[in-house]
Amino acid sequence: MTAMDWTSTAGLLAGRVAIxxxxxxxxxxxxxxxxxxxxxxxxxxxxxxxGGGETVAQIEAEGGQAxxxxxxxxxxxxxxxxxxxxxxxxGGLDIVVHNAASTVARPTSLEDIDxxxxxxxxxxxxxxxxxxxxxxxxxxxDTGRGRFLVLSSAQGQHGGAMNPAYTALKAxxxxxxxxxxxxxxxxxxxxxxxxxxALTDAARAYxxxxxxxxxxxxxxxxxxxxxxxRDDIGPAAVAMCSDLWRYVTGQTVNVDGGYYTAL
Amino acid sequence: MTxxxxxxxxxxxxxxxxxxxxxxxxSGVAEGLRDAGAEVVVLRDPRLAGSSDEVxxxxxxxxxxxxxxxxxxxxxxxxxxxxxxxLDGVDLQAWRAGAAEPIRIAMRVLTALGARMKPAGRxxxxxxxxxxxxxxxxxxxxxxxxxxxxxGLMKSVARQWGASGVTVNWAAAAPRAxxxxxxxxxxxxxxxxxxxxLGRRPDARTEIAGLAAWLAGPAGRGVTGAxxxxxGGEWMAP
Numbered sequence: 001m002t003a004m005d006w007t008s009t010a011g012l013l014a015g016r017v018a019i020x021x022x023x024x025x026x027x028x029x030x031x032x033x034x035x036x037x038x039x040x041x042x043x044x045x046x047x048x049x050x051g052g053g054e055t056v057a058q059i060e061a062e063g064g065q066a067x068x069x070x071x072x073x074x075x076x077x078x079x080x081x082x083x084x085x086x087x088x089x090x091g092g093l094d095i096v097v098h099n100a101a102s103t104v105a106r107p108t109s110l111e112d113i114d115x116x117x118x119x120x121x122x123x124x125x126x127x128x129x130x131x132x133x134x135x136x137x138x139x140x141x142d143t144g145r146g147r148f149l150v151l152s153s154a155q156g157q158h159g160g161a162m163n164p165a166y167t168a169l170k171a172x173x174x175x176x177x178x179x180x181x182x183x184x185x186x187x188x189x190x191x192x193x194x195x196x197x198a199l200t201d202a203a204r205a206y207x208x209x210x211x212x213x214x215x216x217x218x219x220x221x222x223x224x225x226x227x228x229x230r231d232d233i234g235p236a237a238v239a240m241c242s243d244l245w246r247y248v249t250g251q252t253v254n255v256d257g258g259y260y261t262a263l
Numbered sequence: 264m265t266x267x268x269x270x271x272x273x274x275x276x277x278x279x280x281x282x283x284x285x286x287x288x289x290s291g292v293a294e295g296l297r298d299a300g301a302e303v304v305v306l307r308d309p310r311l312a313g314s315s316d317e318v319x320x321x322x323x324x325x326x327x328x329x330x331x332x333x334x335x336x337x338x339x340x341x342x343x344x345x346x347x348x349x350l351d352g353v354d355l356q357a358w359r360a361g362a363a364e365p366i367r368i369a370m371r372v373l374t375a376l377g378a379r380m381k382p383a384g385r386x387x388x389x390x391x392x393x394x395x396x397x398x399x400x401x402x403x404x405x406x407x408x409x410x411x412x413x414x415g416l417m418k419s420v421a422r423q424w425g426a427s428g429v430t431v432n433w434a435a436a437a438p439r440a441x442x443x444x445x446x447x448x449x450x451x452x453x454x455x456x457x458x459x460x461l462g463r464r465p466d467a468r469t470e471i472a473g474l475a476a477w478l479a480g481p482a483g484r485g486v487t488g489a490x491x492x493x494x495g496g497e498w499m500a501p
Contacts, residue, residue, distance in 0.1 A: 175399070
């Protein structure tokens with residue numbers, strides 16, 4: 001595998017302002033770094049000041065501009081303040097990436113889903129979309145090149161058996177994207193979803209615990225590996241947020257090394 | 264054209280449950296299942312939107328204790344889900360009621376149905392819904408979100424329950440064949456010269472009920488987690 005040549009994306013998002021939710025680590029941090037490497041000024045929206053601050057530090061070390069804003073995406077007022085902070089600090093808003101997701105990922109049977117689990121997952125998956133869409137719409141409409149990108153999961157497409165609540169909510173986000181793409185198309189706002197197979201810290205720990213299982217699992221990836229958050233998933237997100245993909249909307253794009261070829 | 268009814272006897276003596284919450288879309292389906300020989304119970308009970316205990320009580324009132332239907336056709340479109348209008352005019356309460364709650368309701372209803380059907384070792388559950396969520400629609404963000412969420416749930420549950428012999432599928436029907444409510448909707452239109460291959464909407468009594476009867480029969484037992492487009496060949500998705 002050759003290293004990602006980031007000079008090829010330099011300037012693709014120059015002058016753009018992006019908010020990335022859940023950017024205090026993992027996929028969100030990788031996306032925030034990728035958008036910044038492509039020239040965007042990035043608001044790192046997350047609950048954790050420590051993790052968010054580290055993301056900002058990494059972006060700045062790579063020559064980018066970023067601002068951490070403490071954000072609970074389930075809190076409507078917090079989301080509104082984050083959008084206002086982006087506009088105040090950077091002069092506008094062009095890109096919203098909703099990456100924040102529930103941290104509850106344990107296998108769960110349908111019968112074991114209780115109201116507390118549902119509320120936690122639905123809040124970060126669906127309430128957050130409502131808050132972000134409401135707060136961002138005036139700015140995305142003004143910019144004429146608005147992008148609303150939802151980090152989804154192939155589980156919502158193929159019907160993951162691990163957790164019906166998670167699967168249903170990821171599928172719901174796909175319905176949201178399709179409908180909102182039609183609704184916001186007249187405003188030149190592009191709405192898409194990206195479903196990654198990302199080598200997060202959790203995925204890495206799971207795989208490293210059993211090398212044989214890892215070898216078997218990697219056979220399912222035509223590219224033979226899970227994606228690096230910054231260098232594999234990030235560039236796809238950059239393209240989707242740039243002018244290169246301005247005619248693609250309402251789609252769920254699987255960025256997964258070819259894992260799911262049937263969706 | 265004269266349409267024949269479902270094959271008489273296809274569901275001979277089988278218990279079929281038709282569940283409808285909110286927007287009426289089942290017109291003709293119950294009659295079609297009776298045509299196929301089923302004993303049909305229609306359940307329209309606001310308790311379906313309540314707690315797990317209330318859902319269990321609604322099912323018990325309709326079916327009696329412990330009876331397991333061989334076929335369930337259900338639509339769980341709450342009234343809030345079907346409100347039409349741009350997202351920026353939908354407040355948080357309406358959003359939750361329209362987008363999230365129908366998914367949670369579907370979870371509770373499926374759980375209650377599974378408690379009856381899985382021990383029986385077989386049975387077919389078919390969601391009946393408008394196809395609009397597969398293509399999206401302006402003014403229908405909450406509805407599309409709820410429907411796709413229920414469809415994703417259907418797939419996940421189909422995997423979890425597969426070994427039990429209970430199948431779970433999704434019928435995506437032409438919206439205006441289900442309800443005149445969608446006459447006012449800004450539905451996405453297929454731009455081909457022949458936008459609907461069959462040139463007409465599906466007939467609920469014969470064709471939607473017939474599809475459900477087929478899924479409940481021996482030939483349909485190998486189909487689960489599927490989205491079956493019953494739109495006359497409009498979208499031909501995927």
